[in-house]
Amino acid sequence: MTITMQSTPGSSGYLDLYPERKMSFFKNPYILGLAAVAGIGGLLFGYDTGVISGALLYIKDDFEQVRNSYFLQETIVSMAIAGAIFGAAVGGWINDAYGRKKATLFADVIFALGAILMGAAPDPYVLIMGRLLVGLGVGIASVTAPVYIAEASPSEIRGSLVSTNVLMITGGQFLSYLVNLAFTGVPGTWRWMLGVSGVPAVVQFVLMLFLPESPRWLFIKNRKNEAVEVLSKIYDVARLEDEVDFLTAQSEQERQRRSNIKFWDVFKSKEIRLAFLVGAGLLAFQQFTGINTVMYYSPTIVQMAGFQANQLALLLSLIVAGMNAAGTVLGIYLIDHAGRKKLALSSLAGVAVSLVVLAFAFYKQSTSSNEFYGWLAVVGLAMYIGFFSPGMGPVPWTLSSEIYPEEYRGICGGMSATVCWVSNLIVSETFLTISEGIGIGSTFLIIGGITVVAFIFVAVYVPETKGLTFDEVEVIWRERAWGKNPNTHNLLEQGSQS
Numbered sequence: 001m002t003i004t005m006q007s008t009p010g011s012s013g014y015l016d017l018y019p020e021r022k023m024s025f026f027k028n029p030y031i032l033g034l035a036a037v038a039g040i041g042g043l044l045f046g047y048d049t050g051v052i053s054g055a056l057l058y059i060k061d062d063f064e065q066v067r068n069s070y071f072l073q074e075t076i077v078s079m080a081i082a083g084a085i086f087g088a089a090v091g092g093w094i095n096d097a098y099g100r101k102k103a104t105l106f107a108d109v110i111f112a113l114g115a116i117l118m119g120a121a122p123d124p125y126v127l128i129m130g131r132l133l134v135g136l137g138v139g140i141a142s143v144t145a146p147v148y149i150a151e152a153s154p155s156e157i158r159g160s161l162v163s164t165n166v167l168m169i170t171g172g173q174f175l176s177y178l179v180n181l182a183f184t185g186v187p188g189t190w191r192w193m194l195g196v197s198g199v200p201a202v203v204q205f206v207l208m209l210f211l212p213e214s215p216r217w218l219f220i221k222n223r224k225n226e227a228v229e230v231l232s233k234i235y236d237v238a239r240l241e242d243e244v245d246f247l248t249a250q251s252e253q254e255r256q257r258r259s260n261i262k263f264w265d266v267f268k269s270k271e272i273r274l275a276f277l278v279g280a281g282l283l284a285f286q287q288f289t290g291i292n293t294v295m296y297y298s299p300t301i302v303q304m305a306g307f308q309a310n311q312l313a314l315l316l317s318l319i320v321a322g323m324n325a326a327g328t329v330l331g332i333y334l335i336d337h338a339g340r341k342k343l344a345l346s347s348l349a350g351v352a353v354s355l356v357v358l359a360f361a362f363y364k365q366s367t368s369s370n371e372f373y374g375w376l377a378v379v380g381l382a383m384y385i386g387f388f389s390p391g392m393g394p395v396p397w398t399l400s401s402e403i404y405p406e407e408y409r410g411i412c413g414g415m416s417a418t419v420c421w422v423s424n425l426i427v428s429e430t431f432l433t434i435s436e437g438i439g440i441g442s443t444f445l446i447i448g449g450i451t452v453v454a455f456i457f458v459a460v461y462v463p464e465t466k467g468l469t470f471d472e473v474e475v476i477w478r479e480r481a482w483g484k485n486p487n488t489h490n491l492l493e494q495g496s497q498s
Contacts, residue, residue, distance in 0.1 A: 009242040010155035011469045021239040023154040025161075030233045031152060035161045037211055038148045039168035040204035041104060041141030044111055046172025047179075047197050048134055049292060050321060052077050053299050054180030054314050055190040062190070063124050070432060072124060078428050079128045080135035083114075085421040087139020092414015094140065099221075100148035100214045103140055108205040111137030112198040119195025130194070137201065143417045146401035147409055151216040152234065155469045159335035162401050163394035167332060170325040170389060172200075177318040184311055216406060219251035250406075250471070266412060271477035275403045276412055278461050280419040282344075282396035285454035287423035289351055290447040291388055293431040294320070294381065302378065316378060320385055327389025339466035340395050341458065347391020348455040354384035355448035362441035392454075396420075402465055405474050 008014060015022045026032065056076065060067040066076065087107070094103045114133030121127035145165045153161040176193075183192045215234075218227035228244055235243055266272050298320050299313040334343050358380035365373035404412040435443040463476045 008469045008471055009239060009246050011472060012467055014242075015156060018238070021236065023157055023235075025157050028234060031154075031161065034152055034211060035149045035164045036168075037204060037207045038104065038145045039165045040200050040207075041107065041138075041145035042165040042168030043172040043175070043200050044197065044204075045138045045142055046169035046174075047176045047200065048080055048138055048172075049169075050173035050176030051180065051193050051197060052080070052131075053317065054177065055193040057299065057313075058190040058193075059124075059127070066124050070436075074429050074432060076124065076128060076131060078425050079131040080138065081421055081425040081428060083132040083135020083137075084139035084142065085135075085418055085425060087136040087141075088143050088414055088417035088421050089139075090414070091140035091143035091417065092411045095144055095147060095414070096410035099217050100144050100151070101208060101211065103144045104148070104208050105205055107137045107140035107144065108201040108208070109137075110134075110140070111201040112205075115195055115198030115201065119191045119198075121191075127194075134197070139417065139421060142420070143410075143414045146397050147413050148214050150398075150401035151214040151409075152230070154234065156467055157336060158402060159340065159394075159398050159466065160332050162398045163328065163332040163335050166394040166397055167325065167328045170321070170328045170393065174318070174321040174325045177314060177321045180314050181311070181318060184314070216247065216251075219247045220406065222251075224248065266408065266415065271474075271481040272404070272408055272412070274480055275408075275477050276415065278463070279396075279400040279403055279412060279416040281457055282399055282462065283416050283420035284423040285450070285457060286392050286396045287420060287427050288447070289348070289388070289392060289451045289454055290355070290384075290427070290444075291392070292424050293427055293447075294384060294388075298381065302381075320381055323382055323385045324389045324393070327386055328393050331390035331394040334390060335394055335398060336466060339464050340399055341462050341464045343391040344395045344458045344462065345391075345455060347387055347393075347395070348451055348458065350387025351384060351392065352448050352451040352455070354380055354387055355444050355451060357383060359441045359444040359448065362439070362444065366439065366441065399462070399465065402468075402470065403463075403473055403477075406470065 023031075056073060059076065060073070066072045087110075091103060091107075094106065098106075110133055114130045114135075114137060117130030117133060118127055119130075121130055146162050149162050149165055150158055179196060180193055183189050186192055212230040213223075213226065215227040215230040218224070218230065227247070228240075231243055231247075232240055266276055298317040302313040302316045331343065358377060361373050361377035361380050364370070365377060400413060400416045401409075431443065434446075463473075463480075465473050465476075468476075
């Protein structure tokens with residue numbers, strides 16, 4: 001059975017032929033519920049990155065050795081990221097071997113254990129151990145949630161649904177600042193802030209038991225009946241038949257191609273190499289353009305801008321986190337309307353301008369006592385979030401979940417997420433030290449320079465995947481790798497196999 005691109009279920013050609021089969025974002029509560037439950041992984045990820053910034057202010061009050069050591073402070077923040085690097089690296093393999101559902105359940109167990117350890121930590125070193133476990137859970141979830149959502153989503157709303165995971169991340173950050181503020185007057189402040197994070201993990205574990213495995217993964221594993229049962233809850237009867245026929249034909253090809261893919265196979269195939277460059281490059285630039293320094297250290301940045309009290313710093317940071325969540329909601333709408341590439345480019349252009357404003361404010365603030373520059377820094381911070389959150393927030397994660405062929409999706413998703421976390425670690429381990437050394441204004445200028453490079457990267461390398469099926473995306477890489485003539489590719493493939 002051959003299927004032309006035009007008639008692939010979910011492609012623009014197919015939806016032009018059968019407009020009544022088109023899905024809209026709110027049309028099917030089942031798929032929304034599935035995306036929301038899977039997105040709790042994003043919530044954990046966001047809560048954890050956000051909560052530590054407020055908790056650190058109080059951990060320093062409790063442990064003198066933390067108060068006197070920048071290194072210990074940076075290690076408490078970044079040990080979770082070190083765990084996430086390892087979690088993302090093994091997460092791709094767990095996803096492919098055991099499925100998206102089991103990977104999520106496993107991540108929840110590890111996360112909950114880490115939360116208990118952090119809340120009960122008698123010294124900074126047990127706290128660091130808890131951070132490592134929590135990071136491990138977050139790393140596995142960061143690979144699993146976008147792929148699970150993307151594989152269950154109709155292609156015409158895939159971008160919006162995967163972006164709900166990013167909304168959960170920003171929502172988690174917002175929630176963490178709310179929790180930080182709520183616990184400021186409670187004895188054992190930071191223990192509550194960190195320990196509470198175990199609750200969403202337990203909630204997700206319970207809800208996930210009632211949700212199905214990814215239908216595409218089930219097809220690959222030859223569990224067709226289970227897959228059809230899942231798909232029947234997502235599509236109406238007319239489209240269901242087409243989707244099942246298509247996935248059956250496709251999974252046959254996949255099984256022939258999928259002779260146990262290893263890590264280095266990614267670099268052997270030219271088209272996979274190109275896709276990985278885009279996926280991993282975007283996630284690296286997401287970190288190097290400074291988002292997590294702004295989220296982790298926004299209370300500290302607000303204090304550096306001249307607002308000294310812990311509670312005021314947290315309150316202003318809460319506003320920053322609220323803007324981040326609101327911007328992501330805008331991104332969810334725009335990603336399937338304006339498209340991924342336009343959104344990323346306009347986002348990066350605004351981020352570059354905001355970083356110049358921030359740098360100027362801090363330069364001036366260091367040489368004058370005028371309160372105006374402190375407020376200008378806060379405005380720069382708000383501008384930065386306003387531009388970053390609708391574009392560079394959701395676009396890298398969405399693209400990373402949709403640009404790889406089925407048999408590479410787990411492993412490449414894991415490798416891209418690992419690149420993201422390594423970049424995150426580099427940024428969070430060096431930001432305070434660099435800003436101590438050369439000044440925070442100069443640090444923001446360096447990040448501004450990186451943003452310009454990111455803009456060029458997106459303009460040159462990133463394809464537009466709005467509304468495309470997974471197969472149409474594969475065709476883009478094939479054409480980029482081998483030109484429009486598929487025969488060249490086939491000959492070269494045969495040559496490399498012989």
